[in-house]
Amino acid sequence: MSTEEIFRQIYDQTYRRTAAYITAKARQTADAADLIQQVYLELYDILRRRGASYIKNADAIMTRLTRQALAKYYKKMGNLREVYEEPSEDGITAEIEDIESLSVEELTEDRAVLDWTEQYLASRGDDVRKIFHLFYRFDLTIAEIARLTDRSESDIKNKLYRTLKEIRTYWKGEDS
DSSP states (O other): OOHHHHHHHHHHHHHHHHHHHHHHHSSSHHHHHHHHHHHHHHHHHHHHHHOGGGOSOHHHHHHHHHHHHHHHHHHHHHHSOOOOOOOOTTSOOOOHHHHHTSOHHHHHHTHHHHHHHHHHHHHHOHHHHHHHIIIIISOOOHHHHHHHHTOOHHHHHHHHHHHHHHHHHHHHTSOO
């Protein structure tokens, strides 16, 4: 097997778990895509330099690479001042990973819903946004999200269901 084939096999086997873990542990959801990319670039570099025989357990190496990337991330974040993106004129800040996860049909048919929901989730804070990403994008259970984020299941349920109720209420026109 070629390096690319082995990389693809490991990527397919580990992506969901790795991406969910990084999304849960990153300080800001916007940083998760960069961290995921760094982890898989490091994996590819290891395969290229050392060969496929170096990797005995794909899950173990991905866990190690993920933890190393997060450690570097938090070390770097500790040295930086907090800088926040300035929202656009309409107050909406779209992230690349949010846009890439949508199909063309969803983008055209549900533009108003998506714009409002994105703005609403951003206003609720990064914790709520992470929970939504982990639940709806990565299909994690409430128990898995609670374990990854070091929160109780009741806290996760409360944030998820309260936010869903508020979104439904808004779109049903019961709240102005």
